[in-house]
Amino acid sequence: MFAVKGAILAIQTFLKSEGRAKIMKNGWDNYWTKYPTIPRKDNRQKRLTRLFERYAKSGMVVCDAGCGSGLSGCAFLSMHCKVYCIDYSEEAIELAKKTTHNKAEYVVGNLLDNDFVLNFQNCFDLISTDGLLEHFNHFEQIQLINNLKGMLKSGGLMITVVPNLLSHWHPIRRAFLKIPGVREKAFTVKKLISLVKQSDMEIIETGGIHVVPFDRSPEMLARFIGSSVFVVSQRV
Numbered sequence: 469m470f471a472v473k474g475a476i477l478a479i480q481t482f483l484k485s486e487g488r489a490k491i492m493k494n495g496w497d498n499y500w501t502k503y504p505t506i507p508r509k510d511n512r513q514k515r516l517t518r519l520f521e522r523y524a525k526s527g528m529v530v531c532d533a534g535c536g537s538g539l540s541g542c543a544f545l546s547m548h549c550k551v552y553c554i555d556y557s558e559e560a561i562e563l564a565k566k567t568t569h570n571k572a573e574y575v576v577g578n579l580l581d582n583d584f585v586l587n588f589q590n591c592f593d594l595i596s597t598d599g600l601l602e603h604f605n606h607f608e609q610i611q612l613i614n615n616l617k618g619m620l621k622s623g624g625l626m627i628t629v630v631p632n633l634l635s636h637w638h639p640i641r642r643a644f645l646k647i648p649g650v651r652e653k654a655f656t657v658k659k660l661i662s663l664v665k666q667s668d669m670e671i672i673e674t675g676g677i678h679v680v681p682f683d684r685s686p687e688m689l690a691r692f693i694g695s696s697v698f699v700v701s702q703r704v
């Protein structure tokens with residue numbers, strides 16, 4: 469009796485999460501259809517590029533995972549890396565092609581799908597995600613990081629960037645920047661570190677990124693009040 473109830477519950481949970489995943493993919497497709505323009509490189513993006521420059525070297529094979537508009541991919545191309553832009557939204561990939569002037573490799577695929585990520589086992593020197601992890605529940609986040617870890621070469625680097633729960637931007641984003649069908653749960657740097665550590669990645673650097681529209685900003689405070697927090701980790 470208990471076994472039957474358990475099986476029914478598992479099937480219900482599975483169907484629910486499948487349904488939610490479909491709704492979220494539709495949300496992203498609609499978003500990129502509605503905003504198909506190449507985003508401009510703002511001060512946040514410039515700071516993010518400076519973070520990438522500390523780790524990306526010419527000739528590295530880099531994955532912009534959940535590439536969206538392809539801005540991060542574009543930054544890695546400027547560092548003479550070989551770049552793969554991966555996203556499950558065809559519309560995002562079309563925009564990423566424009567942003568990166570067709571100079572990267574483009575792949576439509578679901579990074580939560582174990583069969584899909586098997587195509588890229590031990591492929592990358594560096595994987596970066598900006599704005600991906602916060603859209604999943606805890607179990608999916610762990611699965612996603614494990615999948616990305618499997619795509620890294622031994623010694624490869626992972627840069628994960630997510631919105632900062634403690635930033636004054638957080639309530640503004642929540643109120644005005646909602647994408648229908650796409651949920652978002654911001655992180656503290658501590659929570660992000662703990663998540664990445666669960667996949668046995670070695671933490672190399674942690675911090676935050678300001679969004680303020682000035683060239684200079686109090687970098688020391690970014691991990692507390694920056695619009696995003698990040699963790700750089702290594703597959704050992």
Ligand SMILES: C[S@@+](CC[C@H](N)C(=O)[O-])C[C@H]1O[C@@H](n2cnc3c(N)ncnc32)[C@H](O)[C@@H]1O
Nearest residue numbers: 496534535536537539555556557578579598599
């Ligand atoms: C916030 S956007 C990324 C923005 C991007 N960093 C940029 O600069 O434009 C998140 C992206 O992740 C993609 N995404 C979400 N879940 C995914 C999954 N399971 N597999 C692949 N891509 C996914 C979405 O389609 C979306 O384009």
